Amino acid sequence: MNARSSTTWVIALLLLLGAASIALRIKYKPEPLTHPGESVWKLTYFASFHARKAGAELQMAYPETTRHSTVLESPTTPPELDVVPYRPIRAASRKDLTLRTKKAGQVDCRVEFKLHLSRRADWRPDSVDKPLTARDQSKYLDKGRGIEVGHPSVAETVNRLRDGNPKPQELVERLFEHCLRSIIPGGDAASNDGTEALVRGTGSTLGRARAFTALCRACKVPARLVTGFEIKLGNTFRPHTWVEVFIDGRWQSYDLENGFARELDYNFVPVRRDGVELIRAVNPLDTVDVAATDLVTRYTIEKLPAPPVATDPGTEGLLQIFDLRRLPVKLHEPIKVILILPLGALFTAFVRTIVGIRTFGTFTPTLLALAFVFNDLKSGICVFVVVLITGFISRTLLDRLKLLLVPRLGIVLTLVVMLMVLGVAVINHFHWNPHKGETVLLPMVILTNLVERFFVTSEEDNLSEAGRLMGTTMAMAFVIYLLLNFKNLGTLMFDFPELHFFTVIVLILMGRYTGYRVSELIRFRDLVQRDPPPQE
Amino acid sequence: MTQRSAWRFWAWPSELRDQGILGINRRNGRFILPMNQRKFYPRVDEKHLTKKICHDAGIPVPDTYALIEKNGDVRRFLEIIGDRTDFVIKPAAGSAGRGIMVIARHNGQEFFTSSGQRYTFAELTYHMSAILSGLYSLSGQPDLAIIEQRIVCHETFARICQGGTPDIRVVLYRGVPAMAMVRLPTQASRGKANLHQGAAGAGIDLVGGCTFGGVCQDRAIAIHPDTGHPIAGVQVPFWNDLLQASMRLADNLELGYIGVDFVVDATLGPVVLEANARPGLNIQVANRHGLGPRLKHINAQPPERFLRECRHELIAEVARI
Structure with missing residues (x-):
């Protein structure tokens, strides 16, 4: 069998394999899965109240989707109440659920939410706190119910703790420690008022939170109360109030009861911000007196049976190996990127064998692009350019020492590492990389080789040739970067990795291509006769 | 011959095909991959092995x-x-x-x-x-x-260019010389004899060994850019010895598609500098002629025509294409 017919057979086989596996996967699409360390909970709000007449309204705050918790389905609402579409009234959040009674009289109702909780998942990976508007700013610095910012005892405490003029972060931590130590938890009987708690040295959960809020606000640090739940099994289940403080463009959580500073545990689910009541009786827009009275609220939590766990071995047969969704959530994003990598190779093959553009190293652009995907692009490019230029200059100076290849490469690598670490430190110092807390770690060996090749090319050919090659390398890296960042493509490849059978087919076809490269159409153009000059 | 208007900076694939230009993909896919066995590559990639083979076969080397x-x-x-x-x-x-x-x-x-x-x-x-x-x-x-040993360039070429060593490249397919060129270093190429680094090149008539045409930096030239010496019409000394040596080397290397680089020494005559299993395609530019039809013609011959004593006729046929 010659190469041509073998190629035909291999392509036919791959086509068949690809089509068959995709068809099978579509036919037997498995159920959604959870992962170890994840749990599903049923959160129930109970409310009983007296409606003076039909049309009394109740507003319920909705559990928020955080990095570690999400509401699975829309809540089940009681049939005896109507759901009112969102209206911009009072402190209603867009997510609040507003219910309206159909008739007068005593109403007992319940609303159920299904919560999905995971220690490892990240449902809001890119969430960024919005900057405060002027209105928010004044609201979160002003006095509020139980939060007397201007009280003399607040001012006195603040003055004492502000000693040495600390930065906001340090100041807030001092205030937090002060509240933890000098306001003793007094149980429900103690005062809910912040100032009272501060003066008496004891307070309820709410009183302590309010005292801390008042102190923060007195220091001109925006702060607000947050009420939500700590999702766990136990005898008592009730809303819990903590404080959020706005520092350096982020809201940080402080919980005086549990002693959490800056960040809460994964099972704390905020429900209402800047408030305490999760269920409130509200007046509809048109009237002032139609309202629910004698509101009594209660909350319960129930752990639902765990859904099938993703990595339970041997539960559903070997075929489950092919279901990538069973892998730990943490792995999903990297695997998606890696699965696009062959498309980068496909693109590289296309550019090199069909177009005929040369770059430094065959897969250097692909690997560079991969590195930029896992880093912040802007700071990544900054570090890249600085490392490259400084590396090149040092390499030029190093040439005078006449060092042998491997030790010299070692020195360039060391330089690259040091420059990169310095770059990371500089970026961190000036907060250029505020959203992703991660560092900019580019592939150092690739950078080292790039520096070396750039230098060698500039010496052996000339600087413009080296610059041209660097340009094509970067341009290709950028195109592949866009490709790798194409989230939908990643998800598609993740769901159907067998699509790569087709990638291989295209690569085989390219490998059998013996036509001209685009660059050759220009390179050999003079071998085709020109028009004779026009005759007068 | 196809015509190309002055402003058009590219050629259409069909035009190149008509001229019989061999592209790099075709060279790799149709000639190098099937004709050159990987295991024989070290014979050309490592010069001391090439030299040993030359020495054993009585081909002059430095x-x-x-x-x-x-x-x-x-x-x-x-x-x-x-x-x-x-x-x-x-x-x-x-x-x-x-x-x-x-x-x-x-x-x-x-x-x-x-x-x-x-x-x-x-x-x-x-x-x-x-x-x-x-x-x-x-x-x-x-x-x-x-x-x-340092090779002293034959005066024929020493006259044409200063600095660097001019060399002669012969591309052989299945042991038959298919095309040849002379490569003349220039100041732009910094003494290197590579066309892509700026050296000048000229085709060589396979039968007589006389140079013709001339190219530098992908542009047609008639004289050497540094010395002003005409490039075309130069008779390569010991041309027949050189061709014989190239064929003998190709047979001994057992590689089907190679380029052999010679330098004509003032006293030794043509000596082999190195052989290359992936010879470049610039030889077509120097010859202003495509390799395609020549390789096709060689491929179409019956085995008996590849016998050493019959190859001269074949070379003459190839040269006429």
């Missing part, structure tokens, strides 16, 4: 003075050189003329290249260590340094 295999040998360098006044240091697995140092005279302390550049003994030994560490080898693998 004398090897020494093969430096380890850093310890570098120190014995002066011993090895003895009383020789000129020599060449080159990496065994180098490519594109990288790492070649031509020493024309020396006094044991200072070494001067043919262009007059001065090196100290320390710089020379550093250069050899750099070769051994693989600086100039194709894949960065540790390499050997060859110290060999």
Whole structure:
């Protein structure tokens, strides 16, 4: 069998394999899965109240989707109440659920939410706190119910703790420690008022939170109360109030009861911000007196049976190996990127064998692009350019020492590492990389080789040739970067990795291509006769 | 012949096809991959192996003075050189003329290249260590340094260009010379004989060995850019010996598609510098002619025409295409 017919057979086989596996996967699409360390909970709000007449309204705050918790389905609402579409009234959040009674009289109702909780998942990976508007700013610095910012005892405490003029972060931590130590938890009987708690040295959960809020606000640090739940099994289940403080463009959580500073545990689910009541009786827009009275609220939590766990071995047969969704959530994003990598190779093959553009190293652009995907692009490019230029200059100076290849490469690598670490430190110092807390770690060996090749090319050919090659390398890296960042493509490849059978087919076809490269159409153009000059 | 208007900076694939131009994909896919077995590649990639094959087959090559295999040998360098006044240091697995140092005279302390550049003994030994560490080898693998006889360029070519060594490249397909060119270093190529680095080139008539045409930096030229000497119409000395040597080498290498590089020495005549399993396609530009039809013609011949004594007829046929 010659190469041509073998190629035909291999392509036919791959086509068949690809089509068959995709068809099978579509036919037997498995159920959604959870992962170890994840749990599903049923959160129930109970409310009983007296409606003076039909049309009394109740507003319920909705559990928020955080990095570690999400509401699975829309809540089940009681049939005896109507759901009112969102209206911009009072402190209603867009997510609040507003219910309206159909008739007068005593109403007992319940609303159920299904919560999905995971220690490892990240449902809001890119969430960024919005900057405060002027209105928010004044609201979160002003006095509020139980939060007397201007009280003399607040001012006195603040003055004492502000000693040495600390930065906001340090100041807030001092205030937090002060509240933890000098306001003793007094149980429900103690005062809910912040100032009272501060003066008496004891307070309820709410009183302590309010005292801390008042102190923060007195220091001109925006702060607000947050009420939500700590999702766990136990005898008592009730809303819990903590404080959020706005520092350096982020809201940080402080919980005086549990002693959490800056960040809460994964099972704390905020429900209402800047408030305490999760269920409130509200007046509809048109009237002032139609309202629910004698509101009594209660909350319960129930752990639902765990859904099938993703990595339970041997539960559903070997075929489950092919279901990538069973892998730990943490792995999903990297695997998606890696699965696009062959498309980068496909693109590289296309550019090199069909177009005929040369770059430094065959897969250097692909690997560079991969590195930029896992880093912040802007700071990544900054570090890249600085490392490259400084590396090149040092390499030029190093040439005078006449060092042998491997030790010299070692020195360039060391330089690259040091420059990169310095770059990371500089970026961190000036907060250029505020959203992703991660560092900019580019592939150092690739950078080292790039520096070396750039230098060698500039010496052996000339600087413009080296610059041209660097340009094509970067341009290709950028195109592949866009490709790798194409989230939908990643998800598609993740769901159907067998699509790569087709990638291989295209690569085989390219490998059998013996036509001209685009660059050759220009390179050999003079071998085709020109028009004779026009005759007068 | 197809026409191309002056403003059009590209040629259509059909035009190149009509001219029989061989593209790089076709060269790799149809000629190199099927004709050159991977296992024979070291015979051309490592120059000391090529030289050994040439030596065994009686093909003239520059004398090897020494093969430096380890850093310890570098120190014995002066011993090895003895009383020789000129020599060449080159990496065994180098490519594109990288790492070649031509020493024309020396006094044991200072070494001067043919262009007059001065090196100290320390710089020379550093250069050899750099070769051994693989600086100039194709894949960065540790390499050997060859110290060999310096070839003195035949006056025919020495007249045409100053600095660097002009060489003659013959591309052979299945042992039959298919195309040849002479490559003349220029100042722009910094003494290197590679067309893509700026050297000038001219086609060679396979039958008579006379140069024709001329190309530099992808543009047609008639005279050498540095010396103004005409490039075309130069008779290559010992042309028939050169062709014979190239065919013998191709047969001994057992590679179906190769380029053999010669230098015509003033006293030795044509000597083989190296062979290449992936010869470039610029030879088509130098000849202003496509390789495609010639290779096709050679491929169409019955086996008996490839016998050594019959090849001359075949070469004449190929040259006429």
